[in-house]
Amino acid sequence: MDIATTIEPQKYAIYARKLVKKFGNFIADDNLNFEVHPGEIFGLLGANGAGKTTAIKMMTGLLKPTSGILKVNGYDIYSESEIIRKSIGYMSQKFSLYEELTIYENIRFFGGIYGLNLKSIKSRAEWAEHTFSLSGFMDKRVSNLPLGWKQKVAFVVASIHNPAIIFLDEPTGGVDPSVRRNFWDNIYQASINGTTIIVTTHYMDEAEYCQRICIMDQGIIKAIGKPNELKNKFLVNTMNELFIKIVRN
Amino acid sequence: MRTLLFLIQKEFLQIFRNKMMLPIIFGVPIIQLLILVNAATYEIKNIKVGIIDYDKSTLSQKFIMKIQGSHYFILTNNYLSTIEGISAIDNNSIKALIVIPKYFERDVLLNRNPIKIQLLNDAINSVNAAITYSYFQQLFNSFIKEEINKNSIEQPDNINIIPRFRFNVDFDYKKYMVPGVLVMLITVISFVLGALNIVREKEVGTIEQINVTPIKKYEFIIGKLFPFWIIALLEFTIGLTLGKLVYNIPIVGSIPLLYMVAGVYLIILLSLGLFISTIVDTQQQATLLAFFFLMIFILLSGLFTSLESMPKWILLVNKINPLAYFIQTIRMILLKGSGFWDILPNFIAIVVLAILSMSLAILRVRKTD
Numbered sequence: 101m102d103i104a105t106t107i108e109p110q111k112y113a114i115y116a117r118k119l120v121k122k123f124g125n126f127i128a129d130d131n132l133n134f135e136v137h138p139g140e141i142f143g144l145l146g147a148n149g150a151g152k153t154t155a156i157k158m159m160t161g162l163l164k165p166t167s168g169i170l171k172v173n174g175y176d177i178y179s180e181s182e183i184i185r186k187s188i189g190y191m192s193q194k195f196s197l198y199e200e201l202t203i204y205e206n207i208r209f210f211g212g213i214y215g216l217n218l219k220s221i222k223s224r225a226e227w228a229e230h231t232f233s234l235s236g237f238m239d240k241r242v243s244n245l246p247l248g249w250k251q252k253v254a255f256v257v258a259s260i261h262n263p264a265i266i267f268l269d270e271p272t273g274g275v276d277p278s279v280r281r282n283f284w285d286n287i288y289q290a291s292i293n294g295t296t297i298i299v300t301t302h303y304m305d306e307a308e309y310c311q312r313i314c315i316m317d318q319g320i321i322k323a324i325g326k327p328n329e330l331k332n333k334f335l336v337n338t339m340n341e342l343f344i345k346i347v348r349n
Numbered sequence: 350m351r352t353l354l355f356l357i358q359k360e361f362l363q364i365f366r367n368k369m370m371l372p373i374i375f376g377v378p379i380i381q382l383l384i385l386v387n388a389a390t391y392e393i394k395n396i397k398v399g400i401i402d403y404d405k406s407t408l409s410q411k412f413i414m415k416i417q418g419s420h421y422f423i424l425t426n427n428y429l430s431t432i433e434g435i436s437a438i439d440n441n442s443i444k445a446l447i448v449i450p451k452y453f454e455r456d457v458l459l460n461r462n463p464i465k466i467q468l469l470n471d472a473i474n475s476v477n478a479a480i481t482y483s484y485f486q487q488l489f490n491s492f493i494k495e496e497i498n499k500n501s502i503e504q505p506d507n508i509n510i511i512p513r514f515r516f517n518v519d520f521d522y523k524k525y526m527v528p529g530v531l532v533m534l535i536t537v538i539s540f541v542l543g544a545l546n547i548v549r550e551k552e553v554g555t556i557e558q559i560n561v562t563p564i565k566k567y568e569f570i571i572g573k574l575f576p577f578w579i580i581a582l583l584e585f586t587i588g589l590t591l592g593k594l595v596y597n598i599p600i601v602g603s604i605p606l607l608y609m610v611a612g613v614y615l616i617i618l619l620s621l622g623l624f625i626s627t628i629v630d631t632q633q634q635a636t637l638l639a640f641f642f643l644m645i646f647i648l649l650s651g652l653f654t655s656l657e658s659m660p661k662w663i664l665l666v667n668k669i670n671p672l673a674y675f676i677q678t679i680r681m682i683l684l685k686g687s688g689f690w691d692i693l694p695n696f697i698a699i700v701v702l703a704i705l706s707m708s709l710a711i712l713r714v715r716k717t718d
Contacts, residue, residue: 157718160561164717181717182563190561196554198359200366205359212355213562241366257558 111174113138113265113296114159119168121154128154130319132168136298136312138264141291143310144300145343151319152300153193156269159298160190173264186214189258193270195250199243203234203253206242207260214261221260228256232286248279255286259295266290268299272306284309304339315346322346352564356572364576374542378534378584382591385530386523393480399426399434399443406454408496415492416447421484435469444471445481457496464493527598528679529652531588536672537643539581539615543622544639546573548629566714570707574619581615582608601686610678610696613703617671620706627713646672671706674698 114136121129129151136142144152157163159172161181170177172184197206204225211221229235232252242250251271258266268287272280284306291297299310307313307327314324323330323346327339336342364370398416402409417424425443428434434446448467456464468485472478550556559569589607592598600607622639629635648654649663650672656664667673678695681687689696 161717162557162560185561185563188561190558192554192557194554196556196558198363198555199553200363201359205362209355209359210558210562212358213352213559213564215352215563217351 111138112136112171113140113173114142114298115169115171115174116159117169119155119158119170120166121151121158121163122166127319129158132321134314134321134324136265136296138296139291139294141287141297141299141309141311143307143313144298144316145302145304145307145313146300146316147302147347149318150316152316153269154319155316156190156267156298156300160188160267161185162190186261187264189261189263189266191254191258191266191268191271193273195247195254197242197250197253197257200241202239202241203245204238206253206257210257211260216261224260228260231289232256248275248283251275251279251283252286255283259290263295265296265298268297270300270302272301272303280306304343307339307343315343317347352568353572353575356564356568357575360573360576364580374538374580375584375587378538379587379591381534382527382530382588383595386526386596393477393484394421395423396421396445396477396481396484397425397443398422398445398447399428399437400424400447400449401428401431401434402449403451404449404453408454408457409449412449412453412489412492415488419484419488421488431469438469438471441471444477445469445485447485457493460497523596524598524684525680527592527596528683529676531585531592532672532676532679533647533652534588535581535585535611535615536618536646536675538584539577539618540622540643541636541639542577542580543574543619544625544629544635545622545632546577547623547626548632548635551630552632560716566716567711569714570620570623570711573623574616574707577619578612578615581619582612585611585615598683600683602682603688606689606692607679607682610675610682610692610699613696613699614671614675616703617699617706620703620710624706624710624713627710627715646670649673650676652676668698669702671699671702674702 112135116132116134119129119132132155144155146152154163158165158170161177161184173187175184177184207225207228208221211224225238229238242253255271272283287297301307310327312326315322331337331342334342334345336345400413402413416422426437428437431448437443438446446469450465466489468482470478470481593600625638626635629638649667649670674695678692681692
């Protein structure tokens with residue numbers, strides 16, 4: 101079940117070349133070239149409609165690219181998507197959980213679908229309970245939880261099978277700053293354990309938490325690199341200024 | 350295989366947690382079975398008729414009394430003229446008008462052929478009109494025969510046909526309708542439940558969370574299908590029990606055979622429902638599409654009308670109508686006691702349709718857009 105070991109070190113977690121996604125005449129992602137290193141926290145930044153979610157959906161196999169090369173964990177997205185699915189986790193902006201089910205039942209269900217046996221599911225549930233301070237709430241229905249809690253549970257579900265890469269699509273949308281801060285602690289923890297994190301956001305403070313970022317605008321990658329390097333390169337002091345300078349040009 | 354169990358467990362939990370779901374799945378069909386069977390009958394009683402008696406004789410009075418005595422007709426009015434009577438048909442106060450002509454008594458007594466009487470019949474509902482006509486003819490013929498026999502020694506050279514009705518000896522429509530209504534109810538429930546299921550996950554967004562997992566398409570469809578299959582079979586059982594207890598329908602044939610056919614049949618309906626669910630984007634679209642197909646399935650199936658009198662091309666369409674095979678088979682097993690070999694051609698058709706529709710649903714599942 102340890103999928104991380106299947107990646108050879110020289111391989112990238114994500115490798116994209118000339119990646120294009122069109123919806124009819126509308127080009128959502130145009131000629132994306134980037135790679136993500138294993139274990140990295142990689143941020144996709146951009147306004148709404150910049151093409152971040154489309155990019156994530158292509159990497160998770162939810163959308164088929166129109167053209168270009170895309171490899172996830174070294175596997176080809178066109179022909180090996182079923183293998184890829186075993187080693188990735190995904191948390192959508194909607195925190196897609198089964199509202200009628202309890203936290204534990206959601207964990208059990210998704211764990212089961214990922215092929216975990218009941219024993220592993222139980223131990224993952226215990227891990228989730230401690231790491232995300234969910235004790236006492238495991239039998240609460242998701243529909244009764246506040247948004248910040250749903251976010252935690254959605255993150256647990258995305259990482260239930262110890263995936264090599266976790267994709268987080270605007271994971272902190274709609275939750276208050278202190279909860280956001282806590283959530284990033286969890287992301288760091290996962291990263292320390294070797295998981296690659298790919299996260300989209302439009303909060304500039306969150307971009308600072310990423311090891312490398314990729315700024316997108318209208319389907320095009322405008323800049324890519326470490327936050328500090330980019331700030332120096334564009335002669336700005338804050339992320340906000342950087343973003344405005346890059347997108348306005 | 351284990352994945353499947355987790356899926357099934359989750360579906361059952363969702364069904365039982367939804368407060369509206371169980372009353373709809375079980376309550377509604379039971380109430381419908383109790384009501385619909387009584388409504389869906391071809392037997393016509395209490396036909397309102399009016400009479401114009403131009404003869405005003407002892408015999409015409411006797412005939413009118415015979416009509417009054419019949420439980421098929423209710424004599425509502427005597428009219429003086431045909432025009433008056435017809436206007437009563439026009440304003441719906443009667444359904445038929447019987448005109449007894451002058452010299453009716455004389456003609457009968459002298460055994461003059463033909464003996465004339467007129468029936469003016471409201472034929473807006475042609476089936477009702479035909480039945481009214483045949484009831485009236487029977488009544489009239491038997492009346493005339495009695496009168497002639499009374500008055501003459503010579504026997505009329507009539508041929509009497511005494512029918513013997515097999516399989517439904519007392520000619521009870523309920524025995525014919527209960528299996529039909531039962532079939533219709535489990536059809537509607539399983540088809541609609543299937544059609545609404547996957548699209549609901551699309552609307553809520555959970556389908557994405559499923560699609561990023563390595564779940565197999567067939568596992569997904571079977572996991573969705575199985576819980577509803579169990580529920581529909583349970584519902585079939587309740588309906589059958591009600592049919593026996595309330596309507597005393599005969600269960601002549603083998604019950605395991607009945608369940609075998611029902612089990613395969615439900616796979617078709619659930620698969621087609623799930624197939625619809627994979628094509629549409631909203632539950633509203635799913636409902637409309639499901640009802641479009643249900644209307645066709647039901648009206649062509651021979652549930653309410655006789656298959657034998659349908660045009661040839663409709664019978665061709667019925668070759669792919671699962672409901673048509675199922676209704677026929679269920680009636681054969683329940684009422685005739687047909688065995689496995691009798692129903693085999695129908696059963697093969699049902700199995701083939703089940704394989705086709707399930708493959709269709711599995712092939713249509715899209716994990717990548």
